[in-house]
Amino acid sequence: MKLIASLTSPFARKIRVILIEKQLDFELHESIPWDANTDVVNYNPLGKVPALEHDGKVWTDSAVIADYLEILEPNFALLPEAKLAAIEVKQVEALADGICEAAIAIFLERKRPSEIQDGSWVQRQQGKLDRGLGALNEMTQGKSFICFDQYSLADIAAVCLLEWLSFRMPEYDWELSFQDLAAYAKAVGSREAFKLTRPC
Numbered sequence: 001m002k003l004i005a006s007l008t009s010p011f012a013r014k015i016r017v018i019l020i021e022k023q024l025d026f027e028l029h030e031s032i033p034w035d036a037n038t039d040v041v042n043y044n045p046l047g048k049v050p051a052l053e054h055d056g057k058v059w060t061d062s063a064v065i066a067d068y069l070e071i072l073e074p075n076f077a078l079l080p081e082a083k084l085a086a087i088e089v090k091q092v093e094a095l096a097d098g099i100c101e102a103a104i105a106i107f108l109e110r111k112r113p114s115e116i117q118d119g120s121w122v123q124r125q126q127g128k129l130d131r132g133l134g135a136l137n138e139m140t141q142g143k144s145f146i147c148f149d150q151y152s153l154a155d156i157a158a159v160c161l162l163e164w165l166s167f168r169m170p171e172y173d174w175e176l177s178f179q180d181l182a183a184y185a186k187a188v189g190s191r192e193a194f195k196l197t198r199p200c
């Protein structure tokens with residue numbers, strides 16, 4: 001099994017955490033999608049990481065890959081068996097991924113020369129970020145895990161997002177504004193799978 005990933009991608013990190021939690025062996029094929037000589041397009045026509053090659057097929061998009069791995073290795077389940085409960089977990093994953101996309105859009109916009117940056121675009125994305133973290137903060141108040149008192153894909157997606165924010169947008173002090181979320185993320189982030197994949 002080959003994972004095509006960059007070491008700083010929060011979406012690719014979700015998959016690295018899942019592979020470690022499920023004790024699945026994999027070869028890490030590092031590829032940075034923004035590099036001129038990237039080979040990511042050989043695996044994903046969208047030119048995005050992560051992609052997972054296994055058994056002659058290539059799976060793309062972290063949510064799809066997460067579903068695939070859940071079927072491939074049901075041990076150490078990251079989704080509840082009941083279908084509706086599983087959708088609840090996937091809903092939180094979609095929220096975390098959506099917040100991440102908004103944050104990355106801001107990060108990329110800020111890399112452009114300041115005179116051509118679009119302030120109203122950044123503001124729109126910032127709204128998604130603030131409201132999204134507010135929602136996650138409510139979901140984690142006084143809780144160890146987001147869904148059903150159980151570690152799940154929802155927690156993996158949320159913590160990969162939150163740690164990416166601390167890594168790439170340190171000026172956005174989300175830990176101060178969302179203290180329940182910060183305490184939750186610190187606890188979940190102490191798991192070995194997060195320590196082994198933390199971007200530095």
Ligand SMILES: N[C@@H](CCC(=O)N[C@@H](CS)C(=O)NCC(=O)O)C(=O)O
Nearest residue numbers: 009010011033048049050061062063
């Ligand atoms: N929805 C996708 C998002 C993946 C994504 O945006 N990955 C970024 C790296 S963090 C990427 O490869 N960007 C390259 C590009 O957009 O061209 C997923 O969950 O896998």
